[in-house]
Amino acid sequence: MSDHPFYMDLLVLFSIVIACLSSFIAVDLAERMVRYKRSVFFVLFSSCALGTGMWSMHYISMIAMKHESAASYYIPMLLLSLFVPIAASYVLLLLFNNPRTRSSKATLGFGGLLFSCGLLIMHCSGMMSVRYTAAFEQSAGSILGALVLSLAVPAITASYHPNWTAKRYNMFSAKKLLLILVLTAVLSGTNYIAMAGASYVDTGPYIYMGRTPLLNDSMLGMILACTFLLVVAVVLGLMYKDRKQVLFTAQFNEQRYTALFEFSPDMVVCIDPVRKKVISANPSLRQTTGYGQEELSDYKSILFSTGDEQALKAAVKRAAQGQSGKLEIIVKTKSGARLICSTTVFPLVNDKENYVYIIAEDITALAEQQQELLIAKNAAESAARMKSEFLATMSHEIRTPLNGIIGINQLLAEEITAPDHQELLKLQNTSSLALLSVMNDVLDISRLEAENMLLVKAPFKLPALLRECINLFAVAAGHKGLALNLEIAPSIPEQLIGDSARIRQILVNLIGNAVKFTHEGSITVTIEPCSKEGTSLGLLFRVSDTGIGIAPDKLELLFQPFSQVDASHNRKYQGTGLGLAICKKLVELMDGSIWTEKAREGGTDFFFKIPLQLMDTIPRQEYSNEQGVREKREKSEVG
Template sequence: MSDAIRKLLLRQLRRSVGIADEGGLAALLASPVDASDPAWQSFGRGLGDFLERVSGSYEQYERDLALRTRSLEISSAELTAANDKLRHELKQRAAAIHSLRQLISELLPQHGDNAAPAEPASDDIAVLSRRIGELVRDSERSRRALANQKFALDQHAIVSITDAQGNITYANDKFCAISGYARAELLGRNHRVIKSGLHPPSFFDDMWACIASGEVWHGEICNRARNGHLYWVNATIVPLLDEHGLPEQYIGIRTDISDRKAAEAIVLQAKEAAESASRAKSDFLANMSHEIRTPMNGIIGMTDLALDTDLSAEQREYLGIVKASSEALLTIINDILDFSKIEAGKLLVEDIPFNLHRLLGETVKSLALHAHAKNLELICEIPPEIPRHLLGDPGRIRQILVNLIGNAIKFTDQGEIAVHATLLKSREDVANIRISVRDTGIGISAEKQELIFESFTQEDSSTTRRYGGTGLGLSICRRLVELMGGNIALESQPGVGSTFHFALPLQLDPQPQLEEKISLDLTGRRVLIVDDNATNRRVLGGLLAAWQIESASAESGAVALALLRQTDRHFDAIVLDAQMPEMDGYDLARRLLLEHPDLPPMMMLSSSAMRGDAQRCREAGIAAYFSKPISGEELQAALGLLLRGQVGAAGQGQPINRHSLHERQRPLAILLVEDHPINQKLACGLLTKWGHRVTLASNGSEALAHFAEGRFDLILMDLQMPVMGGLEATRRIRESERQQQLQPTPIIAMTAAAMDEDRVACLAAGMDDYVSKPIHIADVLEKLAAIAGNEWPTPAAAAFDYRAALQRADQETVRIVAGVFLDTWERDIDRLRNAAAADDSPLAERTAHSFRSSLACFAADPAIALAIRLESRAREGQLLQLNDEIAALEREIRTLAEHLRPLAVTDSG
């Protein structure tokens, strides 16, 4: 029994029997037992055994307690370890919940849930689990959608992915199918495995420079399949950027365009065949035009010269018929050629400087004889507010006027034809001008007016039989007006007359040529106008008022005599109409001369000039004589001479006339380059008659020799000549002037060619202008007057207006093509130079042809002409002579590019 149990037992015995200590207990056990009491004897005998069993129980208790204590110790250690484990797991759980909450917060905006609910902030596992489940489902839907899109893309597109070095990391089935490679053969290999070799290295340099900078690249590439077959794709290469903004992968998405390329090749072949046929047709038309116009130039020109000599009435009648028939035939030829060009879409319009006042005056004047032959008044009214110096196509405007005025003369038997210009509105750089041609002819019925501008249409078939004509003129006029951005209209009443209006937007010339002005101040001078036609009186009065000249008018000779008899009515000059009823202008002049010895100078205006008029003028004391219509410039110049007293006394000397005004211009030294004997005689006769000095050369080689010996004011150059043609001679003259730093000599082409390509070739060779054969005297006089009066356009003033040309071009085509052209033209210029240096004629010809086609989209005539010339020279193998032309083409394209950049479409990728 342990000491602890024994002590416990002893304490319990003492309390039970009243024993104070352990010694008392021992004495009690040792004391003799009262044997008289059997119970006590039994108690005494069993007490020791009882105590032993109690002690044994206690010992067993102690052992059990020890075992329980050890078990508790073990359980406590295990519980502590479990608590530590739970605490650690709880910490991990809290960290996981925090991570999940943060992940959900990041994922919600990516799934389009910008207004995320407050639930992700909760630590509730159920809430987080629900949100994660939703995100997983969304992700799965996105994955399926992406898979579907990839499937759809794979069905349509050829897709590959490469690393930053171009090594293939993914290729879809279509890529494998079109290239002929298995996927295992492609993965890990560089994309160069399908390189065709068709593109130059610069092509791929540009592509890599684009995508390496992080930009999307678009283009068409030719690839080579495993079996060597070439195929074309339209490719988009998209760089995938890393966190630093640098490409780490490239995705290439392509579509097979081999069929389209094959179709384009067929179309190109057909186009080239059509262009070849068109060129053949154009060459035929040009050749036929030249062959027809050359003899007609001789017929009409020599007839003009013959009519200017002394002839009998019968001879004059016959020659007049010859001239009228020739001009009618020429009109038909011109209509047919123009109509052919319109139908072929090759009719071009220009934007060059011109004087509208002079153009209207000269055009009306050139038709005056036809009007006067029918006793018609032909009137031209140009108000002073109409701008003089404009940019446009004077040749086409003249063509429209000639057609409309010619029709008016044709369909009018009596009365008048009036040409009137009106300024509709004007901006800082554009004037909208309407030109009207009014007649008092047969008129046109309302139901026919809508059809009158259609091809081959006249008022009715009887009109064709009576008046003749092809019925093409008005159709051509309408197309010309529309090409120049204007409109044409008609007002007419049968039996009363017709008025044709056409309105054009014309740019103001930013560099107008200064014109010599009459130095005499005419302000306050008084002029008497005598004319029975009210329109004539109004037009002349308006011109005089613009120069601050006062005027009075009289509708007959009797009224004029009454005005002059009034002592307080003094006039400085009198303008008379030759044809008036009761008393014509000559009778009136003679009456005035008899009644007024101090009569002011008189000017006669006649609408029916005849031989012998000069003698009649001298006899009637007329100081100046002009056929109607007189232009404002002629009237102003003649009045200046009259009022300055630069004429002889009445009846003495020759009256001032249109030719004498021209003769007052300085004589010109002219080099005439012409091989045809008839044309030589005609041109020399006319030029000499007008007071100019003429040097004759029969071909371009002779012209160069004459040019080397001395300077000329003007060169008139035929195009088609033996030994050396006019274009080559012009190029060499311009080169000589550049080398010697000489001022360019005006060179005017004289051509029987009718095609616009010929006109472009003339300008490209360095010519300044051209006149068409048969030569019209009015055209030549106008150009000679401009040169003699120092009004010839300088090279800067005559520069081509690319801005206006781009406005005329098809705007959608310009918008689409401009960007590509601006990106590639400098590279193509380099290719052209390299081809010339390498003596590669086919490459030079193809490149020049490509330029020609591209430039045609922009209506860039000078650049087109240079490209045509380069193409021709390359075709002929003249590569050593291309450098100057290439430099000239580069200069023209740089000028074009400045106007083209604002119009280009920018690709956002």
């Protein structure tokens, strides 16, 4: 005859309490593992506590099930039913403890599925461990119902999101309590749905023939009671250890903060922006300013200007809203001294209160040094400007008599016919022209450094200008057997607006250097457009030669005044070293850039890029030399 058991309400309630406690252990320990990765030993102990709790819940519910048949328990199956939930709990908690597996919803869902399977295996093995005087039968519908309900566990684990632990740890948060109640319902429901399908058929007296001793209800009850106490002890021990670690960390952080606050050489003050009260001030502030904590609330008395007072109040207000700030203020000490302070204002927000910290560093000495450096810089610039103006004046004064000497020399050359005298006059003329070239370079570089050179913008024909520059060196290049090539992009307009004299000076310098340092091969001048913005056309000039080239480590010296690649007194190629420096300053004066590169097949490539104005955009009659000078002067005055 089939026997359907009934339950003792008190023990059923006790089993649900055990399930609730186990759920609390699972959720709380999982959260701790998510926040801070734990050791394998911690995970093992946690899984033992959780698995033993579920096992206790199951067997308490079995003891609560009363029927007419006497029950004993087969120990090997009893131990198997204990091992399975511990192993399932260990796998699930291990997945939560690893950041890599925790980030995968599929992995967590699989862990939850293993946990659900462990619950069902625990139930089946637990029921199989019972030895009744009646035959045990289990309906398939109850097992299927328990299986469906247990699938809530993988659904919960797979739905984990890092935002769940975004806030600070709270042992009894609303979300955690809700999750504990859901898991309690799942664990208890799975267990009791499965047990609801259990029935017993009386088959007569039961005779146990095995060698392994059986446990009766009383002995199992004692084991369950001890197990429950063990679970509670483990949980309390873990929580105590964790709490102790938290308290130690908090105490260490407090000591560290106190040390930073008290022994910082900077001035630190903590204020409450709501009550407008100074909470604390470090000794450095009191020693530096002489003010006590009560005197620091009055900004007006400790700051030099109203502007500083308003700026500091605004920074404190922003910090109270969560925005850090940095400013420079002037503090007046109690003795009347003036301190320039670099001040940082930032918030410190916790759950209960909102404080603002002000950290001020005394930079008075640094500010005074900066002021002295600024004065020294201005004096040095003034001296350099005076030097350049002096050189420009002296160069001009020297050029006047030098031009007279050259003129007299030419007159004498027309009058004197003696070959020896003619040779001397020719040598004198060559030397005078060389000296005049040097003085012209010195005058140009001096005027550029003194910022006295103005550009003259006027219309000019670029192709004609380029051919003039090439023709100047045709004879010298012919004597050396060099080919002079000119390549102009077809898209470049014939007439443009700019300072043709300065462009000619740059090209003459670059082509002259190319002829000087090239003994065979060719020299090529290439011009092509590189940009166009409104009425401005950017042109790229390239002067390439097949000469001796320049070592890569010497390239940076090329555009420095008075610098030579070969600085020895007996060098083969003579010169002042001013030509390329003048080119660089002229190009920069025209808002351009100049650079050099080593050619792939030997020699050197010089590039410069300058903007020129298109002729079609502005009427031609507006441009003359005087107009260009005046326009540049007005631009300089505005700048």
